[in-house]
Amino acid sequence: xxxxxxxxxxxxxxxxxxxxxxxxxxxxxxxxxxxxxxxxxxxxxxxxxxxxxxxxxxxxxxxxxxxxxxxxxxxxxxxxxxxxxxxxxxxxxxxxxxxxxxxxxxxxxxxxxxxxxxxxxxxxxxxxxxxxxxxxxxxxxxxxxxxxxxxxxxxxxxxxxxxxxxxxxxxxxxxxxxxxxxxxxxxxxxxxxxxxxxxxxxxxxxxxxxxxxxxxxxxxxxxxxxxxxxxxxxxxxxxxxxxxxxxxxxxxxxxxxxxxxxxxxxxxxxxxxxxxxxxxxxxxxxxxxxxxxxxxxxxxxxxxxxxxxxxxxxxxxxxxxxxxxxxxxxxxxxxxxxxxxxxxxxxxxxxxxxxxxxxxxxxxxxxxxxxxxxxxxxxxxxxxxxxxxxxxxxxxxxxxxxxxxxxxxxxxxxxxxxxxxx
Amino acid sequence: xxxxxxxxxxxxxxxxxxxxxxxxxxxxxxxxxxxxxxxxxxxxxxxxxxxxxxxxxxxxxxxxxxxxxxxxxxxxxxxxxxxxxxxxxxxxxxxxxxxxxxxxxxxxxxxxxxxxxxxxxxxxxxxxxxxxxxxxxxxxxxxxxxxxxxxxxxxxxxxxxxxxxxxxxxxxxxxxxxxxxxxxxxxxxxxxxxxxxxxxxxxxxxxxxxxxxxxxxxxxxxxxx
Numbered sequence: 001x002x003x004x005x006x007x008x009x010x011x012x013x014x015x016x017x018x019x020x021x022x023x024x025x026x027x028x029x030x031x032x033x034x035x036x037x038x039x040x041x042x043x044x045x046x047x048x049x050x051x052x053x054x055x056x057x058x059x060x061x062x063x064x065x066x067x068x069x070x071x072x073x074x075x076x077x078x079x080x081x082x083x084x085x086x087x088x089x090x091x092x093x094x095x096x097x098x099x100x101x102x103x104x105x106x107x108x109x110x111x112x113x114x115x116x117x118x119x120x121x122x123x124x125x126x127x128x129x130x131x132x133x134x135x136x137x138x139x140x141x142x143x144x145x146x147x148x149x150x151x152x153x154x155x156x157x158x159x160x161x162x163x164x165x166x167x168x169x170x171x172x173x174x175x176x177x178x179x180x181x182x183x184x185x186x187x188x189x190x191x192x193x194x195x196x197x198x199x200x201x202x203x204x205x206x207x208x209x210x211x212x213x214x215x216x217x218x219x220x221x222x223x224x225x226x227x228x229x230x231x232x233x234x235x236x237x238x239x240x241x242x243x244x245x246x247x248x249x250x251x252x253x254x255x256x257x258x259x260x261x262x263x264x265x266x267x268x269x270x271x272x273x274x275x276x277x278x279x280x281x282x283x284x285x286x287x288x289x290x291x292x293x294x295x296x297x298x299x300x301x302x303x304x305x306x307x308x309x310x311x312x313x314x315x316x317x318x319x320x321x322x323x324x325x326x327x328x329x330x331x332x333x334x335x336x337x338x339x340x341x342x343x344x345x346x347x348x349x350x351x352x353x354x355x356x357x358x359x360x361x362x363x364x365x366x367x368x369x370x371x372x373x374x375x376x377x378x379x380x381x382x383x384x385x386x387x388x389x390x391x392x393x394x395x396x397x398x399x400x401x402x403x404x405x406x407x408x409x410x411x412x413x414x415x416x417x418x419x420x421x422x
Numbered sequence: 423x424x425x426x427x428x429x430x431x432x433x434x435x436x437x438x439x440x441x442x443x444x445x446x447x448x449x450x451x452x453x454x455x456x457x458x459x460x461x462x463x464x465x466x467x468x469x470x471x472x473x474x475x476x477x478x479x480x481x482x483x484x485x486x487x488x489x490x491x492x493x494x495x496x497x498x499x500x501x502x503x504x505x506x507x508x509x510x511x512x513x514x515x516x517x518x519x520x521x522x523x524x525x526x527x528x529x530x531x532x533x534x535x536x537x538x539x540x541x542x543x544x545x546x547x548x549x550x551x552x553x554x555x556x557x558x559x560x561x562x563x564x565x566x567x568x569x570x571x572x573x574x575x576x577x578x579x580x581x582x583x584x585x586x587x588x589x590x591x592x593x594x595x596x597x598x599x600x601x602x603x604x605x606x607x608x609x610x611x612x613x614x615x616x617x618x619x620x621x622x623x624x625x626x627x628x629x630x631x632x633x634x635x636x637x638x639x640x641x642x643x644x645x646x647x
Binding site for chain 2: 223224226227229230231232233234235236237238240241247250251253254257258261262264265268269272300303304306307334335338342387388389392
């Protein structure tokens, strides 16, 4: 299953951020606590040093009670069990709020008038709790804000940064190797996309080149075949003049003549097809009157139809003029009508309907519709053993495409219908 | 009648020569541009049959020489390049006709005949064969002085057959002559039979001898009885 690239990055970004938040927050708390404690301890030791340095020498045993009375957070206790400086956490009942409050406390052994006492000093940690809570909260808020902000920026930035990429993508999707226009790729300020553009352009030009060579190959091959075909034909033309041929030899010659004609026909059609392919767009266009074009051809069509007893019915409503190449248009119409005559039945019908913007040719023929997708493909013949070249409708399609006309096949009322939308 | 065949494909040039010589022409062959120009400068021809792609240059050069020295040769281009441009170029430069390979020798023969007729006669010209008289420009056919109504196709067919006297013409050669550029679309040439039949009947009704012989299934031949 594929997801959008942005969803991918967003997912990983969010996942990493949340994990970081979960792991980092307690760690942050622990480090902050330790730092704070170190600070407190330092000030406890500082306070002790001040006491030992300045207060202790002037204090006497009699003063202890008074001193204790006025120093709430420092006391001199009659206790000789402490041998070294000790710092620990403790809690004391707060006299005002009547609740236990956390303290950090330092005990240190002192001597007053030669007697052992213990000096204790403590600092309320309530402030620390509050401070840490505030800091943690602030930190969390800040982090969340940062993450959300980053997330939004990331999304926005991503779609902006990836815009050229999407453009390239849509160009690739639209690209057709036989189209006249090259895809236009905009220069971007991102190196990778410029590389992509360049690679894509190179790929296209290479492929177009290969495609062009391929097309030219067909045209060149067909050209090269013309001369040997001409020799072949000329020799046959001479051979049939031989005076002493018998019936069998004539039959053989007839078959050879027929096939050389078929070969020539195939070759000229192939040549025509590849020529339209290669340079069809160079053919000059002008306004062509379809009515006179068709009426100029009708004798030829009638002549061909007569052989099979086919009647041609022409229904022309208006004077129809279209813009296109007259030679190609003539080839197209010839092919369509001759096709309708050749794939017809004995005594069948062909009707040519010319209306505004459409030319419809209907004919009787084999029952059942033809395969629409295979119909216009070169060498896909409805009757594989037939004598057609299998190129007629491919030529029709090629010319229609070149001129932006739509050719469509349908089967209705037992008639094969080819309609050309002009 | 003298013809110069400028064609580098020897087999094809020889075949053209053989075919044309059977119908009263004298032919010479040049296989490249230089030989062709030498011959044209030195001798007189009625018609030059010219291939465009030659080993030492383009057939257009030969046309230019003919025009430059103001020779009166008719020029028929025979080319494998069927492109519209080279056809137009050739005709603009002064070629009289253009025929694309592969062609039938019979087609080339009647094109040469037509060209020479055009060159030699300024007014209406006629072709005669025994009792038949064909006026080319007005397209009138007379048998023993009596006009015979022929369709355009029948008229073309008659001229084609008469031009290729004593030659066997295959159905495909006739079909291509009659339908011109459109022949390559046709997958059967049976319509030739109908035209032959009609022409035969019309000539027979006009009291003409039957000169059109059927050669098995292969084709037809115009032959003096």
